[in-house]
Amino acid sequence: MEEQKSRILIVDDEKVNLAILVELLKDKYHTLVAKSGQQALKRAFTAPHPDLILLDVMMPEMDGYQVCRELKNNPATQDIPVVFITAKDTETDEEQGLKVGAIDYITKPFSCPIIRARVHNHLELKRRGDLLKMLSDKDPLTNIANRRCFDNFLRKKWSIVQRAEQSLALLMIDIDYFKDFNDFYGHLEGDQCLKQVAQLMVNIPIRDTDLVARFGGEEFAVVMPLSDEAGAEQLAQKLMTALQQANIAHRHSQVSEQLTFSIGLAVMRPTLDDTIECLIERADKALYQAKHQGRNQYVISS
Ligand SMILES: [Mg+2]
Numbered sequence: 001m002e003e004q005k006s007r008i009l010i011v012d013d014e015k016v017n018l019a020i021l022v023e024l025l026k027d028k029y030h031t032l033v034a035k036s037g038q039q040a041l042k043r044a045f046t047a048p049h050p051d052l053i054l055l056d057v058m059m060p061e062m063d064g065y066q067v068c069r070e071l072k073n074n075p076a077t078q079d080i081p082v083v084f085i086t087a088k089d090t091e092t093d094e095e096q097g098l099k100v101g102a103i104d105y106i107t108k109p110f111s112c113p114i115i116r117a118r119v120h121n122h123l124e125l126k127r128r129g130d131l132l133k134m135l136s137d138k139d140p141l142t143n144i145a146n147r148r149c150f151d152n153f154l155r156k157k158w159s160i161v162q163r164a165e166q167s168l169a170l171l172m173i174d175i176d177y178f179k180d181f182n183d184f185y186g187h188l189e190g191d192q193c194l195k196q197v198a199q200l201m202v203n204i205p206i207r208d209t210d211l212v213a214r215f216g217g218e219e220f221a222v223v224m225p226l227s228d229e230a231g232a233e234q235l236a237q238k239l240m241t242a243l244q245q246a247n248i249a250h251r252h253s254q255v256s257e258q259l260t261f262s263i264g265l266a267v268m269r270p271t272l273d274d275t276i277e278c279l280i281e282r283a284d285k286a287l288y289q290a291k292h293q294g295r296n297q298y299v300i301s302s
Helices: 015-025 037-045 064-073 091-099 112-137 147-164 178-185 187-203 229-246 276-292
Strands: 007-011 030-034 052-055 082-086 104-107 168-175 211-216 219-225 261-268 298-300
Touching (some): 015 112, 037 064, 052 112, 082 112, 112 147, 168 178, 168 187, 187 219, 219 229, 229 261
Antiparallel strands (some): 168 219, 168 261
16 A cells, blocks of 8 residues: 655645745655635644644744644644744744744744755654654554553543543453353454454444443443443444444354354442542443443443
8 A cells, every 4th residue: 555645734824834835845846835814723623633733933824823822732633843934033923832842943044955855854763753652552453442451441431521521431341251262162262252353342423522432341331421321221232233243253152143242331420539440340240240240242331
């Protein structure tokens, strides 16, 4: 597959400047342009987000510093490197540019080869940063969110719902008789099975605010911020149906001819005294009960 060209957003209120920079970069990169601060923000907040932003400082209405501050305040754009390209060439100007979060500050008139070289270097750093972030949040086997990502996500969402006095649901999912699956089919087949189950779970249309993660071993978890019991129960039913339809053979399961899982579901509207451990414990207990009652079912924590 051909590597995708990096996207560079060029922001300047003067057409001539935009044209020069586009001409300079368009052979190697996918260039996007914006003629005002507002346009720049609108463009940057829209996915696919740019990989790098070249930003003018002096623009009417909203100047470059303000644009940069807003980009850095938004989680969707805060990691996009911003490079100021400006005629404002005093030490104070440059200091302010770097203080609002820019990675670099280039003064006009600029040298074309140096712009190209700096753009290349910043994009390379961005690419490495993205890769590192992706690797640290993903489970290498199943390619879905890992335990670390789950912990961080849950912690963040927990404090949000706690402050907002809203509820949050957690589903703990465990494949039934997975040890017997491994013993009979072998660990490679076991890995395939985990991959298949993970894929099936992330393909179920859930709200994009939810997170599906591998919790560990043959256990998976779904975090549903701002969800009530009905929403979580609906998802549990969908998961059970999807696995049933996938029809993965498991000849050594004691509950079915095919692979099944058990689900423990807990919903909490946490007060400031409640802890995340308490939520996990409730979902775990419900899961234990589902196992105890014969597996291949979900149980809602009372
Ligand atoms: Mg200008």
